[in-house]
Amino acid sequence: MDFNKELSMQACPVSFVMNKIGGHWKPIIxxxxxxxxxxxxxxxxxxxxITEKMLIQHLKQLQADGLVDRHAEPVVPPYVIYKFSDRGESIKPVLNAIAKWGYEQWSADNI
Amino acid sequence: MDFNKELSMQACPVSFVMNKIGGHWKPIIxxxxxxxxxxxxxxxxxxxxITEKMLIQHLKQLQADGLVDRHAEPVVPPYVIYKFSDRGESIKPVLNAIAKWGYEQWSADNI
DNA sequence: ACAAGTACTTACCCTTAAGTAAGCAAGCGT
DNA sequence: ACGCTTGCTTACTTAAGGGTAAGTACTTGT
Structure with missing residues (x-):
């Protein structure tokens, strides 16, 4: 069950991070x-x-994990912006490192 | 379908990497x-x-992606070792960066 | 009065990932 | 002859993630 997942996150810091930024849509967002x-x-x-359901669902999760801030202007039609929080900023180097490796490997695959 | 997944991997290098090292078990392995x-x-x-099914399944996938090498000694009982391939070695710094951030954030969560 | 735009929400279905549990091969020790 | 070990494989069931499609609120423009 979720018990195993919890256990993994405590035992493996990489799993902990994957839970925050992994999955199908979160990396893309x-x-x-x-x-x-x-x-x-x-x-x-x-x-x-992406479907609206997935977009909003993952934006909410990213907010809940403190990686993304939501700011809504009280106007009509609604004006809502999403951006990295301070904590989110701290993961940018990691995301860049991942992207860099991915790009290198992608190139290596296609030679 | 899988079409969208393919598209994501081409459009987003982070997704490409998540497909290689993401999921529930691969980070732990x-x-x-x-x-x-x-x-x-x-x-x-x-x-x-982990169940044997998951372990062998993901080890095979990691092999197929060229991150892990399998070496089997032709003895009985079988003796099979798994280790990082050369390509796998190149992702170690990335995994360490992920783990480092994860550990810091895990600490921050628990203050 | 009505269509259009923006940011959602909800209910339902379907595919994929993971868990359960059993079996198999091949020799070695007793 | 039999059980033990190691490294798998297979069939079946269940849980999770994602997709489809519709609806809502509130206001401006026509």
């Missing part, structure tokens, strides 16, 4: 936010294959 | 292998909650 704050509709347009 | 080559039964004992 974070990658988009790395180029600066974006509003909801911008993210939606930037990631055409 | 890799973390164990970082302390040196291990035989199948050692891994099994080091990760008590």
């Amino acid at each position: 974070l990658y988009q936010l790395m180029s600066g704050p974006k509003r909801y509709s911008e993210l939606k347009r930037a990631i055409p294959t | 890799l973390y164990q292998l970082m302390s040196g080559p291990k035989r199948y039964s050692e891994l099994k004992r080091a990760i008590p909650t």
